[in-house]
Amino acid sequence: MKRQLTVLGVALLVAAASVLMFARPADAAVGLRVSGTNIVEANGQRFIMRGVNHPHVWFTGQTSAFANIKALGANTVRVVLGSGKRWGPSTDVANVISLCKQNRLICVLEVHDTTGYGEEGAAASLDEAVDYWISQKSALVGQENYVVINIGNEPIGNTNASQWINATTGAIQKMRSNGFEHLLMVDAPNWGQDWQYVMRDNAQTILNADSRRNTVLSIHMYAVFNTAASITDYLNRFQSNGWPLVIGEFGWRFNPNEVDHDTILAEANSRGLGYLAWSWSGNTDPILDMTVNFDPTQLTTWGQRIFNGANGIRSTAREATIYSGGQPTTTPTATPPTTTPPVTPTTTPPGATRACTATYSVVGQWSGGFQGDVRVTAGGSAISGWAVTLAFPNGQTVSQAWNATVTTSGSTVTARNVGYNGSLAAGAGTTFGFIGSWNGSNGAPTLTCTAT
Structure with missing residues (x-):
């Protein structure tokens, strides 16, 4: 707990003696x-x-x-x-x-x-x-x-x-x-x-x-x-x-x-x-x-x-x-509470060999800023990687993200999996999140999920 410190004029000189202890390694x-x-x-x-x-x-x-x-x-x-x-x-x-x-x-x-x-x-x-x-x-x-x-x-x-x-x-x-x-x-x-x-x-x-x-x-x-x-x-x-x-x-x-x-x-x-x-x-x-x-x-x-x-x-x-079960986790560990209904877009674009879907929610919003959360779910087949494109309607921008690598082009954001959360079994899911900025309104983006 925070305490106010009293500054002493003279530092203490401390002599330490080693203690020999070896009961078990x-x-x-x-x-x-x-x-x-x-x-x-x-x-x-x-x-x-x-x-x-x-x-x-x-x-x-x-x-x-x-x-x-x-x-x-x-x-x-x-x-x-x-x-x-x-x-x-x-x-x-x-x-x-x-x-x-x-x-x-x-x-x-x-x-x-x-x-x-x-x-x-x-x-x-x-x-x-x-x-x-x-x-x-x-x-x-x-x-x-x-x-x-x-x-x-x-x-x-x-x-x-x-x-x-x-x-x-x-x-x-x-x-x-x-x-x-x-x-x-x-x-x-x-x-x-x-x-x-x-x-x-x-x-x-x-x-x-x-x-x-x-x-x-x-x-x-x-x-x-x-x-x-x-x-x-x-x-x-x-x-x-x-x-x-x-x-x-x-x-x-x-x-x-x-x-x-x-x-x-x-x-x-x-x-x-x-x-x-x-x-x-x-x-x-x-x-x-x-x-x-x-x-x-x-x-x-x-x-x-x-x-x-x-x-x-x-x-x-x-x-x-x-x-x-004693094994390293391969997906993020916490699913944050949502405060707005998720928006579910259409799935993978035509021609993709594997399918995934993505849902979006706003976890929290404040003046000029918000926190978004996206859940990625594999379709009927396992996938080895994914990319989610978020096209924001009101000029929103993303400043930082976790559990994904993010690139931006204007108000379009592309989030790709990182090393530990790309491989998903059929029907399995993972999440990533980000901090964004908004001005005027904060409408939900259109999402497109592409799987590999």
């Missing part, structure tokens, strides 16, 4: 696990988190959020829980996991009570957070394919940030000694932002503390990371050292002093880093809400950006293969 891990700098599933398939944070502990009745987050394309949700020290206790962990699985999401579960420990007097320690996880162990064991345990949110504030080293190594070791085999996630100190670089400079010590070699580090990026240079320098240090990292929280540049979210999204996409944006709804500072009152049809500027913008969730998320 990393490949003995079950379920989701670390492999080098990547997270992989049990079948070895790489998994890149693309999702958002949901403040469940404060809004336990908002269970529809899981389906709504999935419908907008996410493959992961980070769920805020309480240990009972400040919030909760969250005793509905089994139900939360069930909601994640029903909606084909990977569940990152975190204890929020640890936020700012050492500076925030009411905060829980990481050791107390582990006690909570132990109390919930029966709901967690056996869910290693679906659940990541984020031991404690932003577990140390700005006061004596170096205490994070021993607190974190102790928490990891206590989790393992109590039989947890899950992928563990650990947040940085300094309210998650690591501006004193305690996590960056002691990352190997933390990773060595895990006997199962199955821990991923998490950075939270807010006002400390308000330039491209600060973001890329931080990420470069982890990449060059081969340390696994996710961006577990971040906000957006709603004023010039805030986080450079465009750089975060672009860098995460180019490097294959997972990201989890803050947050779905319910913030005391609503500028960080992605929806108005948890309503997925009312995306805020931040919500539009994170789901539909360049390098956003819709264009980069891939569903975990555990939900497709």
